[in-house]
Amino acid sequence: MSPALPSRPAAAAQAASPEAIPPVPATAAYGRFRRHRLEFLCAGAVLLYVTVFIALPYAMVGVFSFWKKSLYTIRPAFSLANYAQALGSDVYATVIGNSLIVATAVTLVAGVLGYVLAYYLAMYARRSRNLLFFLLVVPLWTSFLLRAYIWTIILGREGILNTLLLRMGLVHQPLSLLLYNKFSICLALIYIFLPFVALPVYAALEKIPRSYIEASRDLGAPPASTFRHVIFPLTVPGLVAGATVVFCLSFGDFITPKLLGGSSDIMIANVIIEQFGAAFNWPFGSALAIVVLVVVFALLGMAAMLARLTGQSR
Amino acid sequence: MSGPRAPRSRAGHVAFGGAAAAIFAFLYLPLVVLVAFSFQESRILSWPIEAWSLHWYRLLFQDREMLEAVINSLIVASSCVAITTLIGVPLALGLRRLRGRLANGFERALLLPLIVPQLITGLALLIILHRLGIGLSLLTVILGQSLVWVPIVVTQVLARLQRVNPNLEQASMDLGGNRLQTFFLITLPGIRTAVIGSALLVFTLSFDELPVTFFLTGSRNTLPMHIWSMLRIGITPEINAIATLTVGLSVVLIIVGIRLLTRTRGR
Numbered sequence: 001m002s003p004a005l006p007s008r009p010a011a012a013a014q015a016a017s018p019e020a021i022p023p024v025p026a027t028a029a030y031g032r033f034r035r036h037r038l039e040f041l042c043a044g045a046v047l048l049y050v051t052v053f054i055a056l057p058y059a060m061v062g063v064f065s066f067w068k069k070s071l072y073t074i075r076p077a078f079s080l081a082n083y084a085q086a087l088g089s090d091v092y093a094t095v096i097g098n099s100l101i102v103a104t105a106v107t108l109v110a111g112v113l114g115y116v117l118a119y120y121l122a123m124y125a126r127r128s129r130n131l132l133f134f135l136l137v138v139p140l141w142t143s144f145l146l147r148a149y150i151w152t153i154i155l156g157r158e159g160i161l162n163t164l165l166l167r168m169g170l171v172h173q174p175l176s177l178l179l180y181n182k183f184s185i186c187l188a189l190i191y192i193f194l195p196f197v198a199l200p201v202y203a204a205l206e207k208i209p210r211s212y213i214e215a216s217r218d219l220g221a222p223p224a225s226t227f228r229h230v231i232f233p234l235t236v237p238g239l240v241a242g243a244t245v246v247f248c249l250s251f252g253d254f255i256t257p258k259l260l261g262g263s264s265d266i267m268i269a270n271v272i273i274e275q276f277g278a279a280f281n282w283p284f285g286s287a288l289a290i291v292v293l294v295v296v297f298a299l300l301g302m303a304a305m306l307a308r309l310t311g312q313s314r
Numbered sequence: 315m316s317g318p319r320a321p322r323s324r325a326g327h328v329a330f331g332g333a334a335a336a337i338f339a340f341l342y343l344p345l346v347v348l349v350a351f352s353f354q355e356s357r358i359l360s361w362p363i364e365a366w367s368l369h370w371y372r373l374l375f376q377d378r379e380m381l382e383a384v385i386n387s388l389i390v391a392s393s394c395v396a397i398t399t400l401i402g403v404p405l406a407l408g409l410r411r412l413r414g415r416l417a418n419g420f421e422r423a424l425l426l427p428l429i430v431p432q433l434i435t436g437l438a439l440l441i442i443l444h445r446l447g448i449g450l451s452l453l454t455v456i457l458g459q460s461l462v463w464v465p466i467v468v469t470q471v472l473a474r475l476q477r478v479n480p481n482l483e484q485a486s487m488d489l490g491g492n493r494l495q496t497f498f499l500i501t502l503p504g505i506r507t508a509v510i511g512s513a514l515l516v517f518t519l520s521f522d523e524l525p526v527t528f529f530l531t532g533s534r535n536t537l538p539m540h541i542w543s544m545l546r547i548g549i550t551p552e553i554n555a556i557a558t559l560t561v562g563l564s565v566v567l568i569i570v571g572i573r574l575l576t577r578t579r580g581r
Contacts, residue, residue: 042408050423053461057438064441113337120334124327137572139341142564143522145538146557150344252431289434
């Protein structure tokens with residue numbers, strides 16, 4: 001082992017006798033230096049990682065978005081043409097609009113359903129609580145692609161839902177309006193992202209001290225007003241955190257619209273991958289990617305502000 | 315676990331219970347359908363299933379491309395686990411040492427790859443690799459995915475570190491242990507389950523990852539990429555079979571991982 005170990009008893013004996021204590025200022029200063037040196041090292045490592053592997057890649061997308069594509073090459077430039085094309089034309093405005101509509105709808109529905117589920121788990125479930133918690137976490141970590149794919153076999157013309165409806169005599173011919181539209185995209189995304197809201201809300205509900213709720217009841221508040229004035233405000237940060245992630249990830253998803261969307265439901269992410277694929281217009285794709293990033297950052301800023309506001313009102 | 319109790323009423327219990335049951339059905343019935351269809355003999359998916367068979371599973375094991383894709387995914391996932399652990403644990407230790415606004419800012423920046431849609435991270439790396447003249451291969455896929463999954467290790471380990479008693483480490487140092495000894499004998503045992511748990515989660519996530527891989531893969535396909543290209547040709551029950559196996563594997567790893575991560579006491 002190390003040379004330091006055998007000296008342990010000696011050091012303890014030294015510490016026990018007052019005369020043997022080394023001059024305090026010197027060791028304290030040295031200790032502080034050492035501790036700070038370590039902190040500088042840590043800060044340096046974290047800073048290096050964040051700069052090289054996070055800031056730099058996203059910044060490169062920004063740089064590229066000003067470049068130009070000419071025939072089969074991409075050349076450095078400072079041109080706003082890509083942004084003019086992305087934000088100025090009706091085609092891309094529709095595409096961005098599609099993404100915003102889908103992301104908003106998904107966030108709202110997943111938010112409400114996720115909240116209800118979390119509320120049941122935290123407030124009502126007892127013996128089954130651990131099991132239900134597991135059931136909530138498992139979908140969170142299973143394949144995104146496969147969970148989107150499942151809906152193609154459920155909603156398709158020969159899918160299970162149509163066969164069931166036909167057999168029950170509710171419809172006379174298979175419904176084609178189930179799949180390949182915004183409804184199917186939203187349904188799959190809600191299915192995928194519901195746990196993303198339910199978990200943080202559940203965590204927030206779990207942390208509420210029971211005495212708060214009892215105090216509110218003892219002071220004569222009806223259940224609804226206890227919920228509105230005590231419980232709900234305490235869950236807002238969790239709800240906002242979950243909803244933000246859901247909005248950002250559904251806004252930038254290309255898998256679900258590709259599998260479940262129709263030709264008029266192209267979303268911004270699909271156009272981006274097209275630019276990096278067959279269209280080979282990386283600068284334009286980068287400009288669209290920056291649009292996504294701006295939306296994401298704006299939302300993160302709003303979420304942080306909202307969290308601060310609710311934090312202050314308490 | 316004794317959480318708060320709501321202003322409870324019988325009606326509330328029934329209403330919320332019913333809603334929760336419906337939502338859980340929404341979450342799990344599709345998985346049941348997937349598994350059921352994977353055992354269906356017919357090529358055309360129809361309900362109710364008339365004949366059951368393992369035909370599609372047999373086909374799966376004869377599909378060379380599929381097997382290669384599975385092996386590639388295993389390579390990618392295990393490499394990601396190794397890299398994210400080696401980078402994530404020191405970063406978490408570093409973040410714990412930092413305090414105040416700066417640390418908060420760092421932590422938020424570190425989390426970005428989980429919040430920013432993954433295709434943006436993928437294309438950002440593609441641009442850099444392209445400028446550097448680095449060709450795409452499984453290595454670039456591993457690099458990209460590691461970048462996306464490092465935050466998971468950092469957050470899980472950091473959360474556990476905040477529950478580890480810092481006095482133990484101080485005591486170890488006071489007694490003459492050096493930093494390495496302190497880390498391996500005191501800190502690591504305290505965060506061990508968090509490290510293993512997050513490693514399992516990274517493994518399953520990486521095994522299933524598509525958006526980053528989509529941009530960074532070379533000629534060798536991972537399993538999700540292979541499934542993606544199969545889906546573009548059309549739905550086959552073979553996809554249901556591989557999907558069932560993948561989901562099954564994920565569920566097992568997740569249950570073990572979550573158990574390790576939600577342990578209240580380290581060790």
